[in-house]
Structure formats: structure tokens, C-alpha cells
Amino acid sequence: MAEYLIKNGFVYDPVLGIKGDRTDVAVKDGKMVETSALSNPAEIDASGMTVMAGAVDIHAHVAGPKVCVGRNFRPEDKLFRATPQAGIKRMEGGFSVPTVLRTGYDYARMGFGFVMEAAMPPLYARHVHEEIRDTPIIDEGALPVFGNNWFVLEYLKNKEIENTASYIAWLMRMTRGYGVKVVNPGGTEAWGWGLNCPTVNDPVPYFDVTPAQIVRGLIEANEYLGLPHCMHVHSNSLGEPGNYTVTLDTLKQAEGIAPRNEFGREQVLHHTHLQFHSYGGESYASKSFESKSKEVAEYVNSQDNITFDLGVVTLDETTTMTADGPFEHHLTELNHLKWVNTDVELETAAGVVPYIYSPKTFIAGAQWAIGIELGLFSKDPMRTFITTDHPNAGPFIRYPRVYKWLMSKAAREDMLDNVLKYGDSVRDRCYIGEIDREITLFELAQMTRAGPAKALGLANMFGSLKPGMEGDVAVYPYNPETSEDPEDIERAFSNARYLIKGGEIVVKDGQVVSNGNKRTFWVDCKVNENPQVERDIAEKFKRYYSVNLANYEVYAHHYVPNPYVIEVDATQ
Amino acid sequence: MATVTLKPIKVPDLRLEADNIKPDAFAGKKAAEIADLHVYCGNSQYPLGEFFEVAGEGGATAAETEVVIDGDVSRVKYIGMKMTAGSVLVKGNADMYVGAWMEGGTITVNGDTDAFAGMGMTGGEINVLGNAGNYLGAAYRGDWRGMQGGVIRVAGDAGSDIGTFMRGGEIIVNGNVDVHVGTHQEGGTIIVKGDAKSKVGGQMVEGEIYVFGDIEVMMPGFQHIGDVDVAVDGVSGRFACYKGDMGERHPRRKGETIYGKLYLKY
Ligand SMILES: [Zn+2]
Numbered sequence: 001m002a003e004y005l006i007k008n009g010f011v012y013d014p015v016l017g018i019k020g021d022r023t024d025v026a027v028k029d030g031k032m033v034e035t036s037a038l039s040n041p042a043e044i045d046a047s048g049m050t051v052m053a054g055a056v057d058i059h060a061h062v063a064g065p066k067v068c069v070g071r072n073f074r075p076e077d078k079l080f081r082a083t084p085q086a087g088i089k090r091m092e093g094g095f096s097v098p099t100v101l102r103t104g105y106d107y108a109r110m111g112f113g114f115v116m117e118a119a120m121p122p123l124y125a126r127h128v129h130e131e132i133r134d135t136p137i138i139d140e141g142a143l144p145v146f147g148n149n150w151f152v153l154e155y156l157k158n159k160e161i162e163n164t165a166s167y168i169a170w171l172m173r174m175t176r177g178y179g180v181k182v183v184n185p186g187g188t189e190a191w192g193w194g195l196n197c198p199t200v201n202d203p204v205p206y207f208d209v210t211p212a213q214i215v216r217g218l219i220e221a222n223e224y225l226g227l228p229h230c231m232h233v234h235s236n237s238l239g240e241p242g243n244y245t246v247t248l249d250t251l252k253q254a255e256g257i258a259p260r261n262e263f264g265r266e267q268v269l270h271h272t273h274l275q276f277h278s279y280g281g282e283s284y285a286s287k288s289f290e291s292k293s294k295e296v297a298e299y300v301n302s303q304d305n306i307t308f309d310l311g312v313v314t315l316d317e318t319t320t321m322t323a324d325g326p327f328e329h330h331l332t333e334l335n336h337l338k339w340v341n342t343d344v345e346l347e348t349a350a351g352v353v354p355y356i357y358s359p360k361t362f363i364a365g366a367q368w369a370i371g372i373e374l375g376l377f378s379k380d381p382m383r384t385f386i387t388t389d390h391p392n393a394g395p396f397i398r399y400p401r402v403y404k405w406l407m408s409k410a411a412r413e414d415m416l417d418n419v420l421k422y423g424d425s426v427r428d429r430c431y432i433g434e435i436d437r438e439i440t441l442f443e444l445a446q447m448t449r450a451g452p453a454k455a456l457g458l459a460n461m462f463g464s465l466k467p468g469m470e471g472d473v474a475v476y477p478y479n480p481e482t483s484e485d486p487e488d489i490e491r492a493f494s495n496a497r498y499l500i501k502g503g504e505i506v507v508k509d510g511q512v513v514s515n516g517n518k519r520t521f522w523v524d525c526k527v528n529e530n531p532q533v534e535r536d537i538a539e540k541f542k543r544y545y546s547v548n549l550a551n552y553e554v555y556a557h558h559y560v561p562n563p564y565v566i567e568v569d570a571t572q
Numbered sequence: 573m574a575t576v577t578l579k580p581i582k583v584p585d586l587r588l589e590a591d592n593i594k595p596d597a598f599a600g601k602k603a604a605e606i607a608d609l610h611v612y613c614g615n616s617q618y619p620l621g622e623f624f625e626v627a628g629e630g631g632a633t634a635a636e637t638e639v640v641i642d643g644d645v646s647r648v649k650y651i652g653m654k655m656t657a658g659s660v661l662v663k664g665n666a667d668m669y670v671g672a673w674m675e676g677g678t679i680t681v682n683g684d685t686d687a688f689a690g691m692g693m694t695g696g697e698i699n700v701l702g703n704a705g706n707y708l709g710a711a712y713r714g715d716w717r718g719m720q721g722g723v724i725r726v727a728g729d730a731g732s733d734i735g736t737f738m739r740g741g742e743i744i745v746n747g748n749v750d751v752h753v754g755t756h757q758e759g760g761t762i763i764v765k766g767d768a769k770s771k772v773g774g775q776m777v778e779g780e781i782y783v784f785g786d787i788e789v790m791m792p793g794f795q796h797i798g799d800v801d802v803a804v805d806g807v808s809g810r811f812a813c814y815k816g817d818m819g820e821r822h823p824r825r826k827g828e829t830i831y832g833k834l835y836l837k838y
Contacts, residue, residue, distance in 0.1 A: 076715035084615075336821065337716060 003028045003038045004500060006473055009046030010480050012441050013053065014382070014450035015464035019442045020480055025051055027471040030503030034467050044498055048479045052445050053465050054113025054472025054501060058452040059232075059272045059309050060390040062103050063117045063131035063142065065124045066321040066350045069340050070097035070391070074319055074354060089512050096318040096391040104136035105512045106397050111474025111496040114453075114462050114521075117142035118232070118272065118389075119183060119323050121344045122149075123547070125175035129520065129559035137506050137516035139564070141456075143232055144175045145323050147182030147214055148189040150207075150346045150544075151536060156217035157209040164221040166530040169570065170537065176522040176554045176563070179229035179456075180222050183323035185211040187236050188349045191325040198237050200249040211236050216253040219268050225525050225570045226261040228457020230307070232270045238327050239276050241284060244292035247277040251296075254305055262568075263457030266304070270455055273311025273389035274300075275371035281429075286362040286422060291370045291430035297377035307455045308378075309385040312371030312402045314394025315364055315419075317356045322392060325349035346544055357394070362429075365420040367393070369430035375406050376437045381446035382454065399448075400493035406439040408486035441480055457566075458521075471503035477510075520560045525568040573638050574631035576606060578624040580643040586614045587667055588623060591650035595637035595658025595677060598630035606630065623648075634658040634677065641666075644683070652679045655696070668705070671698045674722065687731065693741065695722045706731035706750070709743045719743065719760060735762045738779060744805055754781045757832060763805050776817045776832030784809075784837045793817035794834055802835070811835035 006025040011018045026035040061067055071077070074097060083092040083102075092102035107115055120128045120142040132140045146152050146168065155164040168180060186204035187197035193205045200212040215233060222231040235250035237243040254269035271277070278296040281289040300306050320331060325341060328351020332339035340352040357364040371393065378384040386403070390396035404411045412432060416423035427433035439447070453463025461470045478492035499507035506514040541549045556563055576598050589612040598606050606629075607621030620626070624641075631637040635657035644664030645651065652660045652671045658678075662670075665683035672691040681689075684702035690709040704726040709719035710733055718737035729747035736752065739759040748766035755771070757779040767785035774791055782804050794816035801810050815831035823830050 073714065075713045079712055079715075 002503065003041035004044060004473075004503075004505070005035065005038055005041040006044045006046050006051055006475060006498070006500075009049050009051035009475060011051045011465065012445040013465050014442065014446045015459075015466055022047075025465050025473060027473060027500055027503050030471045032465050032467050032469045032471055032473075037467075044475065046475045046498075048482075049497060050441065050476045050478040050480060050492070051465075052111070052474050052476070053449045053463055053469070054474055054499065055111050055448045056452040056456065056458070056462050057107070057112055057115040057387065057396065058270070058385050058455060059118040059387045060115055060396050061118055061321055061392070062115060062390065062396075063100070063135060063140070064120060064128035066119075066352055067097060067131065068127065069352050070319040070321050071099070073338060073340060073352070077319065087511070087513065088515060096316065096395045098395075100131050100135040104138055104516075104518070108137045108499050108501065108506050108512055108516070109495050109510070110397070110399060110493060111476065111499050111507075112138055113470065113472035113499075113501050114139045114458065116140070116178065116456065119181055120144045120175060120177060121323070121348050121350065122171055122175045122177075123344050123347055123552070125177070125554045126559055129176060129554050132520055133559065133561060135518065137501055137512075137514075137518055139519045139521060141178035141521035142175075143179045143181035143229075144171055144177035145181045145183050145348045146171075146218060147185035147233075148187075148323075148348050150540065152214065152218070153186070153189065153204060153207040153209050156213050157207060159217070161217060161220045161224055163530065163533050164217060165224040165570065166527050166533040167537075168221055169225060169525040169527040170533065172523055172525060174553045176520065176556065176560050178521055178523050179227055180218055180231045182215065182218055182231065182233045183348070184234060184236055184238065184327065185214040187211065188323055188325050191329075191349055192343060196326040198240070199246050200236060200253070212249065212253055215250055216257075219254055219257055223257060223260045223268055225527070226568055227523060227525065228261065228263040228265065228566055228568070229455065230259065230265060230268050230270050232272060234272050234322070234324065235277055237277075238273075238322075238324055239279075239330070241279050241281045241289050244278050244280055244296055247271070247274070247296055248299055251299060251303070251306055254303070257305065259305065261457065264454060264459045265457045267307045267383065267455060268305045269307075271306065271308040273387065273393065274308045274374050275311040275313065275367060275393065276389070278370050278374060284363045286366075286425040286429055289363065289366060289429060291366065291373060291432075293370045293373035294377055294431055297374055300383070301377075301379045307383040307385065307451070308374070309387040309389075310371045310375050310402070311387055311389040311393045312375075312405070313357050313364060313367040314388055314398035314401060315357045315359045315368055316394045316398065317354070318391045318394055319352065320355045320392045321350065321352040323348045323350050325351050327351070328353050331355060345546060346540065359419050360421040362422040362425050365422050365426040366430055368415070368420070369426050369432035372402075372405050372412065373431050373435065375439065375447070376435045377431075381439070381443040382451040384447055385452045385455070386447050397494070400490045403439075403444060403493055404486050404489040407441075407444065407489055409436055409438055411486040471500055473500040474498070517562070519562045519564040521564045521566065522560070523566045523568060525570055527570045573636055575628045575638045575640055576603070576630055577627040577640045577642055578620075579627070580623065580641070580645060581625050582623050584613050584623060584647055588613050588648045589650055590620065590648050591653040592620060593639060593641070593648070593651045594653065594655040594660065595630070595634035595639055596655055598639060599634045599637045599658070600632060601630045603627060603629055631658075646683075646686070652677075655679070665702065671696065674698070684728070690719055690722070690724045690743075692717055692719065693722050693724075694720045697722060698724045700724070700726045700728070703728035703747070704730040704734075704745070706733050707736065708734040709738055709741070710735060711737035716756070729766070735760070738762065748785070754779065754832070757781070765805075765807075773816055773832055773834050775820045776834075777820055777822060778830045778832050780833045780835065782811065782835045782837070787836060791817060793819040799838075800835070804835075810838045812838065
């Protein structure tokens with residue numbers, strides 16, 4: 001395989017502690033190496049440019065049935081947005097729900113090497129993997145959802161952590177899943193009764209277990225197994241005014257639990273799109289609604305076993321999609337736009353609704369502010385990751401715009417003064433106007449590379465340019481010494497000059513030149529034999545599932561043709 | 573006002589996609605430059621001049637530019653798409669998407685238009701002297717933003733699904749219309765001077781529909797609330813007034829629930 005020497009760029013690497021030094025970076029046979037290990041490398045001149053490891057996205061909805069529903073029921077999302085086939089690239093389409101091809105190409109152009117699909121309904125895991133397989137270039141994994149699963153609800157009602165863990169290990173193998181995702185714990189199941197679980201203490205109908213028990217039980221089961229990623233939660237009452245207390249109650253479930261794994265992961269709970277969960281007040285009106293980002297961030301700062309991602313609202317017309325069925329119903333009642341709702345037997349549910357975050361409304365402006373505030377209030381960029389909960393708060397292609405807002409007070413002031421119609425109310429009801437902090441490029445590398453890689457248990461592969469790591473290198477046309485205009489940040493990080501992925505050049509001179517060699521990551525967790533769980537599985541499939549057990553598994557040869565399997569031994 | 577005349581010289585094998593045929597694209601250009609603008613035929617791109625002989629030149633702005641198509645363009649789509657000002661005259665028939673998403677100016681088609689004329693338009697005027705096809709002034713597939721402003725007049729008949737997701741503006745059809753009128757309508761006015769078949773105002777939230785002739789089958793979700801004497805597009809008369817669609821949500825403003833109104837002339 002090829003050798004590359006990326007010369008003379010401004011390098012940012014949190015793991016190596018490099019803060020913009022002008023230095024050379026070397027790739028050989030798919031991995032990062034010392035420059036001395038190269039014999040006859042192709043040279044890439046990165047002078048005047050910024051060099052980082054390939055970026056890692058910890059939470060995006062990019063593959064599977066609800067994404068596909070979004071594409072199908074929003075033809076208008078593709079209107080005037082198709083790009084014809086060119087070179088090795090196939091046709092691209094879509095904006096908030098892009099085609100799988102555009103998804104891969106856009107991530108590559110933004111310098112990403114790994115993306116985690118954040119919610120895989122187990123029954124439809126095959127669909128998720130088919131789309132992952134067809135998404136070029138980027139390595140991906142998918143998190144099956146557990147927070148409303150009948151097995152989990154029954155085991156955790158009886159505090160059976162070992163059985164929960166055995167079931168998790170089995171389901172991860174069946175679905176070729178990567179970790180434990182929880183969406184509106186208990187609330188989505190309650191939605192089957194037309195109800196919800198608005199707080200962590202509301203018992204799930206019939207199952208009589210609370211969200212608090214589900215969250216804590218799944219954290220314990222996750223650590224029992226020692227999985228690479230920690231438990232990954234979207235807590236109850238997403239998007240509701242006053243929900244920050246529910247969020248704090250959820251985060252507190254992690255108190256006293258220490259990480260137990262062999263992957264260098266130091267946290268036990270990841271809270272996703274925290275922006276949607278940091279609201280005060282009693283309604284969306286500017287006289288009541290307020291930001292509670294400071295209160296939530298202060299709690300996160302005070303605990304060292306929690307990570308989170310932002311979920312920044314980008315003020316676009318987008319498509320919301322979540323396993324939080326009741327929330328999507330709530331949204332369609334608000335905006336009267338089309339709605340898809342589905343139940344996934346025994347496991348979960350989902351809804352999809354288009355949504356316009358209009359800068360002409362107070363609430364969208366306040367949501368924008370809260371997401372940015374969380375990033376700025378957080379004291380530890382290694383535990384704070386940049387997302388837009390794609391496509392829920394905005395499309396992932398807006399990440400570079402989020403970088404700009406985080407990195408430039410002037411850009412934020414411009415939003416408040418010139419873009420938001422109710423900028424003054426937003427200043428008044430949120431903290432954004434009082435914050436001077438500007439995220440540095442080093443911190444950006446922590447929030448988009450080293451941090452998420454570590455939280456996913458992939459710190460030995462991604463997030464750094466250290467010799468031995470995957471050969472994922474992004475070169476951005478951004479000169480930290482001369483660039484002054486915040487727009488340069490957005491422009492440069494939207495289109496990397498080069499992306500080397502797995503040691504191969506996939507973006508050259510800003511153009512996608514290869515479809516790469518994408519892999520699907522999944523976690524194969526060995527557990528002791530558990531006759532009770534085996535019996536329960538057989539019984540549930542016989543009595544309730546509409547499919548046979550034999551038709552449930554994601555068979556690797558077809559659905560996961562290029563796997564990267566992480567093995568975990570939880571038998572001890 | 574400067575006039576650009578396009579004379580069709582070749583019938584395309586496939587339908588031509590020519591959203592460049594509009595005053596905005598022609599303004600400030602000489603005939604040769606206009607002939608050089610691109611059109612699509614299937615997956616291939618051609619100069620406009622391959623299919624049209626171009627005479628005259630554009631005015632300084634779109635508003636000062638008149639486009640005359642001297643012949644039949646029933647295989648040319650997107651004429652006047654997104655135009656903001658000026659005028660287009662088609663002396664024959666035109667294909668789909670005439671004046672789609674147009675914002676201003678005037679389009680006159682002496683013959684018929686195919687489907688999707690005036691789709692999503694926000695302003696301006698479309699006059700069809702022949703018949704109009706389906707989805708007149710409707711929304712793009714999947715979109716909830718149909719016609720939002722401007723006026724469409726059809727001298728003959730119109731097809732099905734006119735004014736779907738209409739939110740503003742006016743559609744006036746002198747003749748008859750096919751099924752599905754003002755489906756999901758949330759504003760604006762549809763006037764049908766002939767007969768309508770069925771599914772008139774289905775899922776209508778607000779806005780107005782006037783039918784001068786008969787509606788073959790009424791929607792069950794409309795309630796008769798009285799009779800009114802009104803003048804509609806220059807015609808005075810007594811109309812039965814219905815509110816609906818009662819199966820649909822309706823906004824409240826100033827303490828009052830707003831319904832769609834369907835008027836049927838006696
Ligand atoms: Zn999400």
C-alpha cells in the first residue's frame with residue numbers, strides 16, 4: 001500500500017499534545033507511522049493548512065428505516081439538490097435526509113473517518129446494515145435501542161443485571177450492533193398506550209418499571225459487560241420546557257458507577273443532544289422559556305463519569321426522526337406537517353416529521369443559543385462532542401458552521417444582531433450574550449476527534465495521528481496564523497483539501513476521488529451461558545414476534561460484507 | 573421593453589428541460605448569448621440554439637424583457653420557471669411546469685399547458701387561453717407549500733388536483749375541472765366557473781373555493797351554513813356557503829375558529 005508524507009501543516013493532536021506546530025505527518029500501509037518509517041512517500045504539501053486526524057461523529061441518524069422514510073416522504077428535500085454522477089462519484093441527492101452516497105461523500109469532504117448511527121431498531125437491523133453497507137468511505141457502527149425493549153423492561157423490573165447483560169450481548173450479536181442506546185426510556189413503550197413517561201419516576205404502563213431504573217440498570221449492565229462504548233441515552237421529555245430537571249435526574253443515575261472496560265473509556269454515561277434537554281420555563285413563549293444550559297453543564301462539569309454531545313440547532317429546514325414516538329406526535333401537533341409513526345414490536349417505535357427552525361421565531365433562536373452555550377460552558381472538551389443530532393437539530397453538513405459559532409464570538413454576535421429576529425429576547429432568556437469563550441483549534445480537535453473516539457472505546461484507532469493509529473488524516477485549507485474572518489472556519493472545514501482514509505486518498509484537492517474501503521464496526525461480546533435468557537428469547541419469538549428467530553439475525557456475509565469486529569470477553 | 577423571439581426549429585427526441593427560457597436569464601444578453609444558454613434533453617446538455625432560432629435581444633433587466641415563443645413547445649418543460657419579472661408569450665401549447673415557482677411577471681400561453689403549471693408560485697400572473705393540465709397551482713410532490721400568491725387564469729378546462737396545498741393567490745378556471753380541488757388548501761381562492769366532479773376541498777383548512785356549476789359528489793366534511801349574495805370575478809349571484817373540511821384541524825384567530833369556505837352558485 002501507499003506511503004504518504006503530509007508536510008509542513010499546522011498540526012493539532014490532543015493525544016500527542018500538538019497545538020498547531022508546523023510538523024510532518026506520515027502514513028504507511030493504512031496506518032500512521034513515524035516519518036522515519038517511510039521509504040519513498042508521495043508528498044502532500046500542507047503548508048498554510050490545518051492538519052488533524054479524521055473526525056469521529058458519535059451520534060447521527062444516517063442509515064435505516066426511519067432515515068429511509070424521511071427520504072421517501074420528503075421528495076422536496078431533494079428538489080434542486082441533485083448532483084449528477086462525476087468521475088468515480090455516483091449521483092448525490094438530498095439535504096436533511098441525503099442519499100447514502102451523499103452521506104458518505106459529505107462526511108469525507110468534511111474530513112470524517114467514522115460515524116455512529118445512533119438508533120438501530122433491532123428488528124430492522126438488516127435495513128440499517130444495508131444502508132451502512134451502501135454508504136461509501138466512512139467507517140460506521142450502529143447502536144441498537146434498548147430503553148423500551150420488553151426483555152430489558154422485565155429484567156430490570158426485577159433488578160436482574162446479569163440477565164439484562166446476557167440479553168444485550170445476544171442482541172448485539174444478532175443485530176451486529178455496537179453499543180447500548182436508550183431513547184426516551186420507558187416513554188416510547190408507554191406511547192403504545194397513548195401515554196408517555198415525562199419524568200424519570202413515571203412507571204411504564206404494564207411493566208411497572210421507571211425510567212430511572214432503566215437508565216441505571218442499563219449503565220450497570222453495560223459495565224458488567226465492559227463494552228467499548230458507555231450507555232448512550234436520550235432522556236425523557238426531550239424538547240419540553242422545564243425538562244432540565246428530568247435531565248439532571250437522568251444524569252444522576254450514573255453517580256457512583258465506575259467505568260469497567262479494557263478500551264480506555266473513562267465514562268459510564270453518554271447523554272446525547274443535550275441541547276434538547278436543557279430547557280427551563282413552562283412554555284415556548286419568550287416570557288417563560290429560558291436556557292438552563294449553565295445548570296446542566298455545571299452538573300456535567302462536576303462529574304467525571306459523563307460525556308455528552310451538543311445537538312446544536314442550525315436554523316435550517318430539516319427532518320426530525322427519533323425512536324421517541326410521543327415526541328414526534330407532539331411535533332406534528334405543533335407544526336401540522338406530515339407525520340410518520342410506527343411501532344416496532346416488542347422493541348421500540350419511531351416517528352418522523354419535517355421541521356423548520358426559523359430564525360424568525362424566538363424559540364428556534366433560543367434553541368440555537370442553548371446548544372452553543374453547552375459547548376462553551378463545558379470545562380472538558382474531551383467529554384464534549386459536536387453534533388446536530390443529524391438531522392433532528394440540523395443536517396450534519398452544518399458542523400463547520402457550528403465550529404464557527406463555537407470558535408468566534410463575533411460570529412455569535414452577528415447571529416444575535418443580524419440573523420435572529422428575536423436576538424434581544426434570546427440574549428435575555430439565554431446565556432449566550434454573556435459568554436466570551438472561543439473554542440480553540442486544539443479544543444476543536446478534542447471535541448471532534450480525540451474525545452468521541454475515546455468515548456466510543458476507539459481511542460486506539462481514531463482521534464489521533466499517533467504512530468499505530470488508523471491512517472485517517474484530514475487537511476483543511478485553514479491557516480490559523482492568518483485567517484481572521486470566521487467565515488473561513490466554515491468554508492475550510494466544509495471541504496477538506498485532502499482526506500486520507502485508512503491510508504488511501506479519498507479527497508484530493510477538495511474532490512472525492514475514491515469510494516474508499518468502508519468497514520462496519522460491531523461488538524461481539526462473549527458471556528456465560530444463560531439458560532433463562534435463552535428460554536426467554538425462544539418463548540418471546542414463539543409467542544409474540546412476527547418473525548422467526550432464524551429470520552432475525554443480521555447475516556454478516558450479505559449485510560456486513562466488510563466487518564471490523566471488536567471482541568469483548570465478559571465471561572469472568 | 574426588448575423582445576426576444578424563439579422560433580422552434582427542431583422537435584426534441586425527449587422532452588426538453590428549459591428553465592433558462594425566462595426573462596431573468598435573457599436580460600442583458602444578445603441573441604447569440606441567449607442561443608448559448610443550456611437546455612437538457614435526457615441526460616445530455618445542449619445549447620438553446622440547437623432547438624430554437626433566437627432573434628432580438630434581452631432588455632437591461634428582466635422587467636424590460638419580453639420572451640415570445642413563436643410556435644408549439646408542447647415538448648418543452650419549465651418555461652418561465654422561477655421568473656421574477658418581465659413577460660413570456662407562448663403562441664402554441666406548452667409542456668409541464670410552466671411558471672413553476674414564479675415570483676413575478678406575466679406568462680401567456682395561447683394553447684394548452686400540461687401538468688404543474690404555476691406550481692408553488694408566489695407572485696405574477698399566468699394566463700392559459702386553452703386548457704390547463706393536472707396539478708395547476710399545486711405543491712411539488714411531498715411539499716406543503718403550494719401556490720402562495722399571484723393569479724392563474726384558464727380560459728378552458730383544468731385537470732385534476734388543482735390548488736393542492738394552496739396557501740394564497742387565485743386560480744380562476746372558466747371551464748370545468750376534474751377531481752380533487754384545493755386538497756389541503758390553507759389559503760387563497762379557487763374559482764371554477766363550470767362544473768367540478770368530486771373531492772372538492774378535501775382536508776381543506778382555510779381559504780375559499782367557488783363553484784358556479786355543479787359538484788357531482790360533495791365531500792361529506794362540509795356543512796351548509798347559509799346563503800350569501802356575492803360578486804365573484806365580476807359575476808354576482810347567490811351562493812350556498814359551506815364550511816369545512818370538518819374532519820380537518822382548524823386554526824383559531826381572535827377567538828374564532830377559521831374554516832375553509834366552499835361556495836356553490838344557485
Ligand atoms: Zn438522535
